Amino acid sequence: MLIALDQAVSRLQGGEIVAIATETVYGLAARIDRPRAIDEIFFRKRRPQSNPLIIHLQYFEQISRYLSPAFENERELLSLSQAFWPGPLTLVLPVGDSSIPDSVRAGLPTAAFRIPAHPLARDLLQQTGPLVAPSANLSGRPSPTNPEHVEIDFGIDFPILDGGPCSSGLESTILGWYLGKPHLMRKGAIGHKELERVLGKPLFEIGGKAVQCPGCSSMHYAPRARLITDPNQLWHIGVVVGFEDRAYKTKGNARLFSLGSIQDDLRAARQLFAILRSLDAMGIEEAFVDLDLPKWGLWPAICDRLTRASAR
Ligand code: TXA
Ligand code: MG
Numbered sequence: 001m002l003i004a005l006d007q008a009v010s011r012l013q014g015g016e017i018v019a020i021a022t023e024t025v026y027g028l029a030a031r032i033d034r035p036r037a038i039d040e041i042f043f044r045k046r047r048p049q050s051n052p053l054i055i056h057l058q059y060f061e062q063i064s065r066y067l068s069p070a071f072e073n074e075r076e077l078l079s080l081s082q083a084f085w086p087g088p089l090t091l092v093l094p095v096g097d098s099s100i101p102d103s104v105r106a107g108l109p110t111a112a113f114r115i116p117a118h119p120l121a122r123d124l125l126q127q128t129g130p131l132v133a134p135s136a137n138l139s140g141r142p143s144p145t146n147p148e149h150v151e152i153d154f155g156i157d158f159p160i161l162d163g164g165p166c167s168s169g170l171e172s173t174i175l176g177w178y179l180g181k182p183h184l185m186r187k188g189a190i191g192h193k194e195l196e197r198v199l200g201k202p203l204f205e206i207g208g209k210a211v212q213c214p215g216c217s218s219m220h221y222a223p224r225a226r227l228i229t230d231p232n233q234l235w236h237i238g239v240v241v242g243f244e245d246r247a248y249k250t251k252g253n254a255r256l257f258s259l260g261s262i263q264d265d266l267r268a269a270r271q272l273f274a275i276l277r278s279l280d281a282m283g284i285e286e287a288f289v290d291l292d293l294p295k296w297g298l299w300p301a302i303c304d305r306l307t308r309a310s311a312r
Helices: 005-013 035-045 060-065 074-084 119-128 147-154 192-199 231-237 265-281 299-310
Strands: 018-020 027-031 054-056 089-094 110-114 173-178 181-186 226-228 239-242 255-258 286-289
Touching: 005 018, 005 027, 005 119, 018 119, 018 147, 027 035, 027 054, 027 119, 074 089, 074 192, 110 173, 147 265, 173 192, 181 192, 226 299, 231 239, 231 286, 239 265, 255 265, 265 299, 286 299
Parallel strands: 054 110, 089 173, 226 286, 239 255, 239 286
Antiparallel strands: 018 027, 089 110, 173 181
16 A cells, blocks of 8 residues: 555654665664564564664764764764765664664664665655664565565555665665674675775675674575576576576577666666566566676675575
8 A cells, every 4th residue: 555755654653664665675664762663563574583673864963872982983984974875875883872672683782774865765764763674575585676566575555655666676785893894794785896995995794603694594585486596407497587688598488587688787686676576476486597697786786685585
């Protein structure tokens, strides 16, 4: 059910949850000071309590209220925020005393923050204050990049603040600091080279217990259709998630679910989750996924999502 901005505001103020448009994917939002609504997010998404939520803010200064005084990387925080906010970057920061409910942080001493760029999300945040929002999909399913995807997972009566199709289509890139060094915790809509350019130093990759992103488990983003990545099976499967400028040899005519051109990472990112969901809509049971992807731009993030989607 599509609702207008003023309705979304009054529902959120009243302690309800609402799906909202952002430039990355749709989010399932609640006010940070409405604990029952936050519990409902976990319940409706079937999300484990051990997986913390991102706090969405309207402007940078709102962070200072939460940030731990022990945080030592303020200059890097400032550079990143100036370069990428508002936008698809999430920063994991140590938080102080905390006005952030335990459930939002999953008991961690850190919390994740993002300032979205979508104009509708910004108008909303101006009226509601900080909102927590995970992606508006059932846990494990592909993230929603348009209102229809939200309706498929939560029903046609679920309230959705409609901002059209998401312009990025991949979730935000997540970065955090560990032992004073910046670490990439989730690949996403901003490529790691862009982050390194702004930081002026290499990013460490996630690894080891201390810098885990609890939600980045191997199985994720999966359609019901089985996704096969072994090229030897392409011939007999016949259904391909791939690219229009590549040839796929199969026993009959290959049925292509196209991510666009192998030259165009932005377009592939924008379509990725819609294509995965369309396999289910078309009743496909098995598809080969072309994972022979370039290493530049958003391709590593796209490869990450497709690899997780094919994990069983
Ligand atoms: O683009 C996005 O980030 C979207 C839109 C709605 O903003 N949101 C999103 O939320 O992707 P979600 O919940 O699907 O993914 C958030 C990820 C999870 O993997 C979670 O484990 C991680 O962020 N996360 C949240 N707080 C964290 C923390 N304190 N430390 C490490 N990882 C954290
Ligand atoms: Mg998610």
